[in-house]
Amino acid sequence: MxxxxxxxxxxxxxxxxxxxxxxxxxxxxASPAALAAAAAVAGGKEAVHEFAxxxxxxxxxxxxxxxxxxxxxxxxxxxxxVLKVFRENAGLPAPGPNMGGWYDKDGFVPGLTIGQYxxxxxxxxxxxxxxxxxxxVAALVQGFGEAFVKxxxxxxxxxxxxxxxxxxxxxxxxxxxxxxxxxxxxxxxxLLPIIIEKCxxxxxxxxxxxxxxxxxPYDETYIMSENLFHVADIxxxxxxxxxxxxxxxxxxxxxxxxxxxxxxxxxHAYSHTIALSSGAQAYLxxxxxxxxxxxxxxxxxxxxxxxxxxxxxxxxxxxxLHQGKLAASLKSSKAHFETPCGxxxxxxxxxYLMRFTGDARYGDGLERTLYNTMLAVRLPDSDGGYxxxxxxxxxxxxxxxxxxxxxxxxxxxxxVADYVLNLYFHDDDSLLVNMYAPSEVSWDRAGGTVExxxxxxxxxxxxxxxKVRKAGNGRFAMKLRIPAWTKGATLKVNxxxxxxTPGSLAVVKRTWKVGxxxxxxxxxxxxxxxxxxxxxxxxxxxxxAVMYAGINPWDGIDQQAIALPGALExxxxxxxxxxxKVDGRNLVFIPYFNVDTERSTTYxxxx
Numbered sequence: 149m150x151x152x153x154x155x156x157x158x159x160x161x162x163x164x165x166x167x168x169x170x171x172x173x174x175x176x177x178a179s180p181a182a183l184a185a186a187a188a189v190a191g192g193k194e195a196v197h198e199f200a201x202x203x204x205x206x207x208x209x210x211x212x213x214x215x216x217x218x219x220x221x222x223x224x225x226x227x228x229x230v231l232k233v234f235r236e237n238a239g240l241p242a243p244g245p246n247m248g249g250w251y252d253k254d255g256f257v258p259g260l261t262i263g264q265y266x267x268x269x270x271x272x273x274x275x276x277x278x279x280x281x282x283x284x285v286a287a288l289v290q291g292f293g294e295a296f297v298k299x300x301x302x303x304x305x306x307x308x309x310x311x312x313x314x315x316x317x318x319x320x321x322x323x324x325x326x327x328x329x330x331x332x333x334x335x336x337x338x339l340l341p342i343i344i345e346k347c348x349x350x351x352x353x354x355x356x357x358x359x360x361x362x363x364x365p366y367d368e369t370y371i372m373s374e375n376l377f378h379v380a381d382i383x384x385x386x387x388x389x390x391x392x393x394x395x396x397x398x399x400x401x402x403x404x405x406x407x408x409x410x411x412x413x414x415x416h417a418y419s420h421t422i423a424l425s426s427g428a429q430a431y432l433x434x435x436x437x438x439x440x441x442x443x444x445x446x447x448x449x450x451x452x453x454x455x456x457x458x459x460x461x462x463x464x465x466x467x468x469l470h471q472g473k474l475a476a477s478l479k480s481s482k483a484h485f486e487t488p489c490g491x492x493x494x495x496x497x498x499x500y501l502m503r504f505t506g507d508a509r510y511g512d513g514l515e516r517t518l519y520n521t522m523l524a525v526r527l528p529d530s531d532g533g534y535x536x537x538x539x540x541x542x543x544x545x546x547x548x549x550x551x552x553x554x555x556x557x558x559x560x561x562x563x564v565a566d567y568v569l570n571l572y573f574h575d576d577d578s579l580l581v582n583m584y585a586p587s588e589v590s591w592d593r594a595g596g597t598v599e600x601x602x603x604x605x606x607x608x609x610x611x612x613x614x615k616v617r618k619a620g621n622g623r624f625a626m627k628l629r630i631p632a633w634t635k636g637a638t639l640k641v642n643x644x645x646x647x648x649t650p651g652s653l654a655v656v657k658r659t660w661k662v663g664x665x666x667x668x669x670x671x672x673x674x675x676x677x678x679x680x681x682x683x684x685x686x687x688x689x690x691x692x693a694v695m696y697a698g699i700n701p702w703d704g705i706d707q708q709a710i711a712l713p714g715a716l717e718x719x720x721x722x723x724x725x726x727x728x729k730v731d732g733r734n735l736v737f738i739p740y741f742n743v744d745t746e747r748s749t750t751y752x753x754x755x
Contacts, residue, residue, distance in 0.1 A: 191435020249552025
């Protein structure tokens with residue numbers, strides 16, 4: 149009850165509010181655009197802006213196929229099962245089976261992902277308008293809030309309390325932020341100060357750097373600032389802004405990065421990458437260019453750390469590249485990328501950098517990471533089996549984590565729900581088309597609403613068509629990202645050729661009319677990407693942004709030199725498959741996002 153008293157509400161009011169939120173979820177949802185406009189953000193400038201959830205809709209293709217599956221999977225999660233550990237902690241009736249794995253009271257991080265499930269569902273609901281999703285968000289917030297307030301301990305088990313207090317609180321908080329902003333659950337706003345005040349005694353009073361994969365301290369206090377800035381916007385309370393500033397990891401991370409120092413080696417890769425999102429919000433709220441420079445330099449230093457997929461490695465730790473550790477990882481069974489978590493952090497970083505700079509190279513990086521990591525994960529099972537590692541070695545596999553309900557079960561739904569944020573950006577006078585997928589965008593602007601429909605089979609094929617469905621006053625530019633890896637790209641507007649230079653944004657300025665058509669062709673040449681500068685003949689096969697893997701490899705394939713990509717020939721009647729003869733055997737390459745449970749090899753000795 150102390151948390152309620154601090155927030156100025158009684159338990160009766162709390163439960164009443166929960167019922168109201170459930171009812172509201174079936175009717176009127178607060179406008180994300182209005183809520184974003186109301187947030188008091190003071191400082192950093194954006195070159196372009198994201199579209200709000202609901203303004204971009206996927207209409208087909210490979211990305212939508214996964215998006216729809218993930219939406220169905222998380223909507224079907226049993227509420228009682230997800231809430232059970234919290235109800236047990238509060239001494240409330242707790243029907244349903246245990247979750248198991250990481251999630252239960254004696255698990256590695258008890259109750260760790262509930263906030264991410266709520267967050268991801270709220271994002272899906274705001275995009276699709278599905279009232280059942282909003283109702284599920286409200287029900288989860290109600291069940292969690294009732295148990296959280298009644299329980300004497302804010303954590304569902306000892307390891308969450310002792311080792312992961314900041315990490316788990318951050319996940320609680322993002323769930324409430326998105327439930328309030330995107331699903332209109334007022335109860336979630338009231339819970340925010342209760343959650344923070346109840347968790348604070350368990351959290352380090354200073355931000356502590358986590359070193360490496362296993363070395364203590366394990367907790368990641370420096371990840372909290374991004375969402376604390378959002379809490380300050382929602383509540384209007386300065387203390388949460390101050391707390392956000394307090395926990396920024398300036399000395400060990402942002403200061404040296406801004407100064408151009410590569411401090412990545414030995415850092416815990418996921419948590420430090422997601423901490424860059426805290427730096428992005430610090431730039432937006434404080435206006436300090438240090439944080440923007442830190443993000444730009446971090447991206448520069450991360451580029452050589454990447455596998456061809458766009459994911460960095462090995463495992464969860466940045467390496468000393470001059471020691472050849474990235475290539476060595478292929479032989480040590482550590483060529484892993486922590487797929488949904490790492491991809492989620494990396495995609496957020498790319499979007500922030502797109503927003504701050506409008507630079508096409510960040511769009512190139514975003515595309516590569518999306519196709520080859522988040523889109524390429526193995527689908528979850530019904531009992532807590534979730535993708536965690538993808539292997540890039542000689543007999544790689546897409547594996548579930550060895551325990552149920554790992555952290556990636558939370559970032560998977562958030563990351564896939566965010567697909568719609570990656571496709572388009574805008575400023576006051578321009579629509580930026582960043583990714584190519586069947587979709588529709590609605591852009592509300594002073595000159596009237598603009599709607600553009602995108603039709604394409606990309607990346608299976610090279611052509612993209614954009615049609616203007618609503619033009620407003622017609623006075624805007626359209627900017628299209630031309631990837632740096634393409635050659636011979638062509639762009640036509642109503643049949644008239646326009647310039648299209650690789651590595652840039654092609655800008656089309658005209659007075660648009662309903663029915664205008666933009667046709668873009670982006671040739672996707674086969675090429676190879678070496679694993680690092682020290683091993684130029686150890687390379688992966690790429691077609692455009694997409695990484696191709698050799699499936700069903702045989703023992704010793706990694707020791708055989710192959711004339712890649714020149715020896716590859718297209719499989720008959722297939723858009724996305726190639727083969728090469730190696731000592732009389734067929735080695736078949738397909739997009740890594742189409743690999744399911746087969747073994748595969750990513751890196752080959754090239755002749």
